[in-house]
Amino acid sequence: MPELPEVETISKDLNKKIPGLKIRDFWTDFKAGKGLGKNIQLPPDIGKFKKEIISRKILKVYRKGKNILIDLSGGKLLLIHQKMTGHLLVGKWQINKVKSLKLKVQSLVSGEMQEKVNNYIHAIFYLSNGRQLALSDLRKFAKIMAGDKDKIEALPDLKNLGPDPLELTEKEFVEILNKQKGKIKQILMDQEILSGIGNIYSDEILWFAKIHPFARVEKLSNKNLKNIYKYTRQVLKEAIKLRGASISDYRDPEGKSGGYDKIRRVYRREGEKCPLTSLGTGLYCNGIIKRIKIGGRSAHFCSKCQKL
Numbered sequence: 166m167p168e169l170p171e172v173e174t175i176s177k178d179l180n181k182k183i184p185g186l187k188i189r190d191f192w193t194d195f196k197a198g199k200g201l202g203k204n205i206q207l208p209p210d211i212g213k214f215k216k217e218i219i220s221r222k223i224l225k226v227y228r229k230g231k232n233i234l235i236d237l238s239g240g241k242l243l244l245i246h247q248k249m250t251g252h253l254l255v256g257k258w259q260i261n262k263v264k265s266l267k268l269k270v271q272s273l274v275s276g277e278m279q280e281k282v283n284n285y286i287h288a289i290f291y292l293s294n295g296r297q298l299a300l301s302d303l304r305k306f307a308k309i310m311a312g313d314k315d316k317i318e319a320l321p322d323l324k325n326l327g328p329d330p331l332e333l334t335e336k337e338f339v340e341i342l343n344k345q346k347g348k349i350k351q352i353l354m355d356q357e358i359l360s361g362i363g364n365i366y367s368d369e370i371l372w373f374a375k376i377h378p379f380a381r382v383e384k385l386s387n388k389n390l391k392n393i394y395k396y397t398r399q400v401l402k403e404a405i406k407l408r409g410a411s412i413s414d415y416r417d418p419e420g421k422s423g424g425y426d427k428i429r430r431v432y433r434r435e436g437e438k439c440p441l442t443s444l445g446t447g448l449y450c451n452g453i454i455k456r457i458k459i460g461g462r463s464a465h466f467c468s469k470c471q472k473l
Protein backbone atom coordinates (compact mmCIF):
# COMPACT_ATOMS: atom_id res chain seq x y z
CA MET A 166 0.00 0.00 0.00
CA PRO A 167 1.29 3.48 -0.76
CA GLU A 168 2.35 5.02 2.56
CA LEU A 169 3.26 8.57 3.57
CA PRO A 170 6.34 8.93 1.28
CA GLU A 171 4.54 7.53 -1.77
CA VAL A 172 1.38 9.59 -1.21
CA GLU A 173 3.54 12.66 -0.54
CA THR A 174 5.39 12.12 -3.86
CA ILE A 175 2.15 11.72 -5.80
CA SER A 176 0.37 14.69 -4.23
CA LYS A 177 3.41 17.00 -4.62
CA ASP A 178 3.85 15.96 -8.27
CA LEU A 179 0.15 16.39 -9.00
CA ASN A 180 0.20 19.79 -7.35
CA LYS A 181 2.78 20.84 -9.96
CA LYS A 182 0.82 19.37 -12.86
CA ILE A 183 -2.92 19.90 -12.48
CA PRO A 184 -3.94 23.05 -10.51
CA GLY A 185 -5.54 25.65 -12.78
CA LEU A 186 -7.09 22.97 -14.99
CA LYS A 187 -10.79 22.14 -15.11
CA ILE A 188 -12.31 18.68 -14.89
CA ARG A 189 -14.19 18.23 -18.17
CA ASP A 190 -15.51 14.69 -17.76
CA PHE A 191 -15.16 11.48 -15.77
CA TRP A 192 -15.13 7.82 -16.85
CA THR A 193 -15.17 4.68 -14.73
CA ASP A 194 -15.94 0.99 -15.20
CA PHE A 195 -17.44 1.00 -11.69
CA LYS A 196 -20.80 -0.77 -11.44
CA ALA A 197 -23.02 -0.13 -8.44
CA GLY A 198 -23.74 -3.25 -6.40
CA LYS A 199 -20.51 -5.12 -7.12
CA GLY A 200 -18.69 -5.93 -3.88
CA LEU A 201 -15.44 -4.65 -2.43
CA GLY A 202 -12.41 -5.78 -4.42
CA LYS A 203 -14.53 -6.29 -7.54
CA ASN A 204 -14.91 -2.57 -7.94
CA ILE A 205 -13.08 0.53 -6.89
CA GLN A 206 -15.13 2.34 -4.23
CA LEU A 207 -17.25 5.19 -5.58
CA PRO A 208 -20.61 6.62 -4.56
CA PRO A 209 -23.33 4.41 -6.14
CA ASP A 210 -24.85 7.40 -7.93
CA ILE A 211 -22.16 8.22 -10.50
CA GLY A 212 -24.35 10.93 -12.07
CA LYS A 213 -24.42 12.79 -8.77
CA PHE A 214 -20.68 12.28 -8.27
CA LYS A 215 -20.00 13.73 -11.73
CA LYS A 216 -22.11 16.79 -10.92
CA GLU A 217 -19.88 17.51 -7.90
CA ILE A 218 -16.69 17.58 -9.98
CA ILE A 219 -17.40 18.41 -13.64
CA SER A 220 -16.64 22.00 -14.75
CA ARG A 221 -14.84 22.59 -11.44
CA LYS A 222 -11.39 24.08 -11.45
CA ILE A 223 -8.60 22.24 -9.64
CA LEU A 224 -7.16 24.58 -7.02
CA LYS A 225 -4.67 22.53 -5.01
CA VAL A 226 -3.51 18.94 -4.41
CA TYR A 227 -2.28 17.87 -0.98
CA ARG A 228 -2.19 14.91 1.38
CA LYS A 229 -3.68 13.97 4.72
CA GLY A 230 -2.35 10.66 6.02
CA LYS A 231 -2.56 8.36 3.01
CA ASN A 232 -5.44 10.33 1.43
CA ILE A 233 -4.93 12.51 -1.63
CA LEU A 234 -7.09 15.62 -1.42
CA ILE A 235 -7.93 17.87 -4.34
CA ASP A 236 -9.53 21.25 -3.62
CA LEU A 237 -11.99 22.20 -6.35
CA SER A 238 -13.70 25.51 -7.08
CA GLY A 239 -17.13 26.05 -5.53
CA GLY A 240 -15.97 24.78 -2.14
CA LYS A 241 -15.79 21.15 -3.30
CA LEU A 242 -13.28 18.52 -2.26
CA LEU A 243 -12.25 15.39 -4.15
CA LEU A 244 -10.77 12.62 -1.98
CA ILE A 245 -8.81 9.69 -3.38
CA HIS A 246 -7.46 6.92 -1.16
CA GLN A 247 -5.29 4.59 -3.22
CA LYS A 248 -5.58 1.74 -0.66
CA MET A 249 -3.69 -1.48 -1.55
CA THR A 250 -2.51 -1.15 -5.15
CA GLY A 251 -3.97 2.08 -6.50
CA HIS A 252 -1.87 4.88 -7.98
CA LEU A 253 -2.70 8.06 -9.85
CA LEU A 254 -1.18 8.73 -13.25
CA VAL A 255 -1.20 11.77 -15.54
CA GLY A 256 -1.25 10.86 -19.22
CA LYS A 257 -3.57 10.04 -22.05
CA TRP A 258 -5.68 6.95 -22.52
CA GLN A 259 -8.21 5.66 -25.01
CA ILE A 260 -11.08 3.39 -24.13
CA ASN A 261 -11.38 0.46 -26.50
CA LYS A 262 -14.91 -0.52 -27.34
CA VAL A 263 -13.76 -3.59 -29.28
CA LYS A 264 -14.20 -6.60 -27.02
CA SER A 265 -11.56 -8.74 -28.73
CA LEU A 266 -8.86 -6.27 -27.67
CA LYS A 267 -7.15 -7.33 -24.47
CA LEU A 268 -6.81 -3.86 -22.98
CA LYS A 269 -10.02 -2.03 -22.29
CA VAL A 270 -8.18 1.18 -21.53
CA GLN A 271 -4.99 1.79 -23.44
CA SER A 272 -2.25 4.30 -22.65
CA LEU A 273 -1.35 6.53 -25.57
CA VAL A 274 1.89 7.54 -23.84
CA SER A 275 4.88 5.28 -24.40
CA GLY A 276 7.59 4.28 -21.92
CA GLU A 277 6.86 3.37 -18.29
CA MET A 278 3.18 4.17 -18.78
CA GLN A 279 2.92 0.96 -20.85
CA GLU A 280 4.18 -1.17 -17.94
CA LYS A 281 1.56 -3.71 -16.83
CA VAL A 282 1.25 -2.24 -13.32
CA ASN A 283 0.08 1.06 -14.90
CA ASN A 284 -2.56 -0.58 -17.05
CA TYR A 285 -5.30 -1.42 -14.56
CA ILE A 286 -7.21 1.79 -15.28
CA HIS A 287 -10.59 1.99 -13.54
CA ALA A 288 -11.25 5.74 -13.41
CA ILE A 289 -10.29 8.69 -15.62
CA PHE A 290 -10.69 12.42 -14.97
CA TYR A 291 -10.56 14.34 -18.29
CA LEU A 292 -8.73 17.65 -17.86
CA SER A 293 -9.06 20.92 -19.77
CA ASN A 294 -5.54 20.74 -21.25
CA GLY A 295 -6.31 17.49 -23.07
CA ARG A 296 -4.46 15.38 -20.48
CA GLN A 297 -6.09 12.94 -18.10
CA LEU A 298 -5.71 11.96 -14.47
CA ALA A 299 -6.26 8.21 -14.14
CA LEU A 300 -6.36 5.63 -11.38
CA SER A 301 -4.59 2.33 -12.04
CA ASP A 302 -5.56 -0.24 -9.42
CA LEU A 303 -4.96 -3.98 -9.79
CA ARG A 304 -6.79 -5.05 -6.62
CA LYS A 305 -9.61 -2.48 -6.99
CA PHE A 306 -9.84 -1.34 -3.37
CA ALA A 307 -9.20 2.37 -4.00
CA LYS A 308 -11.77 4.86 -2.80
CA ILE A 309 -12.93 8.04 -4.52
CA MET A 310 -15.46 10.55 -3.22
CA ALA A 311 -16.38 14.19 -3.70
CA GLY A 312 -18.65 16.77 -2.16
CA ASP A 313 -18.75 19.96 -0.12
CA LYS A 314 -15.36 20.37 1.53
CA ASP A 315 -16.73 20.71 5.07
CA LYS A 316 -18.85 17.57 4.67
CA ILE A 317 -15.99 15.44 3.31
CA GLU A 318 -13.67 16.72 6.05
CA ALA A 319 -16.24 15.67 8.68
CA LEU A 320 -16.26 12.04 7.46
CA PRO A 321 -14.42 9.45 9.59
CA ASP A 322 -11.97 8.94 6.67
CA LEU A 323 -10.40 12.29 7.51
CA LYS A 324 -11.81 13.30 10.89
CA ASN A 325 -10.52 10.22 12.73
CA LEU A 326 -6.99 10.43 11.35
CA GLY A 327 -4.20 10.83 13.85
CA PRO A 328 -1.54 13.53 13.42
CA ASP A 329 1.10 13.40 10.73
CA PRO A 330 4.36 12.11 12.26
CA LEU A 331 6.38 14.66 10.28
CA GLU A 332 4.42 17.50 11.88
CA LEU A 333 4.98 16.41 15.49
CA THR A 334 7.66 17.56 17.90
CA GLU A 335 9.55 14.90 19.85
CA LYS A 336 7.59 15.79 22.98
CA GLU A 337 4.21 15.47 21.26
CA PHE A 338 5.22 12.17 19.62
CA VAL A 339 6.40 10.65 22.91
CA GLU A 340 3.23 11.85 24.68
CA ILE A 341 1.04 10.16 22.05
CA LEU A 342 2.91 6.85 22.31
CA ASN A 343 2.91 7.01 26.10
CA LYS A 344 -0.89 6.90 26.05
CA GLN A 345 -1.00 3.66 24.02
CA LYS A 346 -1.03 -0.02 24.88
CA GLY A 347 -0.10 -2.84 22.53
CA LYS A 348 2.53 -4.04 20.11
CA ILE A 349 4.63 -1.17 18.83
CA LYS A 350 4.36 -2.12 15.14
CA GLN A 351 0.56 -2.09 15.30
CA ILE A 352 0.59 1.21 17.17
CA LEU A 353 2.79 2.83 14.50
CA MET A 354 0.47 1.56 11.74
CA ASP A 355 -2.78 2.61 13.45
CA GLN A 356 -4.01 5.55 11.33
CA GLU A 357 -6.05 6.95 14.23
CA ILE A 358 -2.91 7.26 16.38
CA LEU A 359 -0.44 8.43 13.71
CA SER A 360 -1.35 8.84 10.04
CA GLY A 361 0.75 7.76 7.10
CA ILE A 362 2.91 4.89 8.37
CA GLY A 363 2.19 1.38 7.08
CA ASN A 364 3.84 -2.01 6.80
CA ILE A 365 7.05 -1.05 4.98
CA TYR A 366 8.09 1.97 7.02
CA SER A 367 7.10 0.59 10.44
CA ASP A 368 9.50 -2.33 9.82
CA GLU A 369 12.25 0.01 8.70
CA ILE A 370 11.79 2.44 11.61
CA LEU A 371 11.85 -0.35 14.22
CA TRP A 372 14.98 -1.88 12.70
CA PHE A 373 16.81 1.46 13.04
CA ALA A 374 15.52 1.90 16.60
CA LYS A 375 16.55 -1.72 17.44
CA ILE A 376 13.12 -2.54 18.81
CA HIS A 377 11.26 -5.80 18.22
CA PRO A 378 7.93 -5.28 16.36
CA PHE A 379 6.10 -7.16 19.13
CA ALA A 380 7.57 -5.03 21.94
CA ARG A 381 4.77 -3.58 24.07
CA VAL A 382 4.71 0.19 23.75
CA GLU A 383 3.82 0.61 27.45
CA LYS A 384 7.05 -1.17 28.40
CA LEU A 385 9.33 0.94 26.19
CA SER A 386 11.53 3.53 27.86
CA ASN A 387 11.38 7.22 27.01
CA LYS A 388 14.75 6.77 25.34
CA ASN A 389 13.25 4.05 23.13
CA LEU A 390 10.31 6.30 22.21
CA LYS A 391 12.64 9.20 21.40
CA ASN A 392 14.62 6.87 19.16
CA ILE A 393 11.44 5.80 17.38
CA TYR A 394 10.64 9.48 16.80
CA LYS A 395 14.12 10.14 15.45
CA TYR A 396 14.05 7.22 13.02
CA THR A 397 10.44 7.81 11.99
CA ARG A 398 11.51 11.20 10.69
CA GLN A 399 14.76 9.92 9.24
CA VAL A 400 13.20 6.97 7.38
CA LEU A 401 10.17 8.90 6.06
CA LYS A 402 12.31 11.82 4.89
CA GLU A 403 14.80 9.49 3.21
CA ALA A 404 11.94 7.68 1.45
CA ILE A 405 10.38 10.97 0.30
CA LYS A 406 13.76 11.99 -1.13
CA LEU A 407 13.91 8.69 -3.03
CA ARG A 408 10.30 9.16 -4.24
CA GLY A 409 8.89 6.17 -2.36
CA ALA A 410 9.22 2.42 -2.60
CA SER A 411 7.96 0.46 -5.61
CA ILE A 412 8.16 -3.00 -4.09
CA SER A 413 4.70 -3.78 -5.44
CA ASP A 414 2.41 -1.51 -7.39
CA TYR A 415 3.29 2.02 -6.42
CA ARG A 416 4.41 4.30 -9.27
CA ASP A 417 4.67 8.10 -9.53
CA PRO A 418 2.23 10.12 -11.71
CA GLU A 419 4.48 9.52 -14.73
CA GLY A 420 4.39 5.77 -14.15
CA LYS A 421 7.96 5.65 -12.80
CA SER A 422 9.27 3.61 -9.86
CA GLY A 423 10.54 5.01 -6.58
CA GLY A 424 14.03 4.28 -5.25
CA TYR A 425 13.52 3.32 -1.60
CA ASP A 426 13.04 -0.42 -2.19
CA LYS A 427 16.66 -0.71 -3.31
CA ILE A 428 17.96 0.57 0.03
CA ARG A 429 15.33 -0.94 2.34
CA ARG A 430 16.94 -2.67 5.32
CA VAL A 431 14.50 -5.36 6.44
CA TYR A 432 11.12 -5.11 4.72
CA ARG A 433 10.66 -8.27 2.60
CA ARG A 434 14.28 -9.28 3.15
CA GLU A 435 13.46 -12.50 5.03
CA GLY A 436 16.45 -14.85 5.16
CA GLU A 437 19.00 -12.15 4.25
CA LYS A 438 21.76 -10.95 6.54
CA CYS A 439 21.07 -7.91 8.75
CA PRO A 440 22.70 -4.88 7.08
CA LEU A 441 23.84 -3.41 10.43
CA THR A 442 27.56 -2.87 10.82
CA SER A 443 29.34 -1.70 13.96
CA LEU A 444 30.59 1.78 13.25
CA GLY A 445 34.25 1.92 12.41
CA THR A 446 34.84 -1.81 12.71
CA GLY A 447 33.13 -2.92 9.49
CA LEU A 448 31.78 -5.94 11.39
CA TYR A 449 28.31 -7.12 10.50
CA CYS A 450 25.61 -7.87 13.06
CA ASN A 451 25.31 -11.32 11.40
CA GLY A 452 21.69 -11.65 12.43
CA ILE A 453 19.22 -13.07 9.91
CA ILE A 454 16.10 -11.16 8.91
CA LYS A 455 12.98 -12.98 10.03
CA ARG A 456 9.32 -12.58 9.19
CA ILE A 457 6.49 -13.00 11.67
CA LYS A 458 2.74 -12.58 11.29
CA ILE A 459 1.07 -9.72 13.09
CA GLY A 460 -2.66 -9.06 12.72
CA GLY A 461 -2.84 -10.48 9.19
CA ARG A 462 0.28 -8.55 8.10
CA SER A 463 3.96 -9.46 8.21
CA ALA A 464 6.68 -7.90 10.31
CA HIS A 465 10.33 -8.16 9.24
CA PHE A 466 13.08 -7.76 11.81
CA CYS A 467 16.62 -8.82 12.71
CA SER A 468 16.61 -11.73 15.14
CA LYS A 469 19.84 -10.52 16.72
CA CYS A 470 19.65 -6.75 17.11
CA GLN A 471 15.89 -6.47 17.69
CA LYS A 472 15.38 -8.73 20.69
CA LEU A 473 12.05 -8.95 22.46
Ligand SMILES: [Zn+2]
Nearest residue numbers: 439450467470
Ligand atom coordinates in the same frame (compact mmCIF):
# COMPACT_ATOMS: atom_id res chain seq x y z
ZN1 LIG B 1 20.91 -7.07 13.19
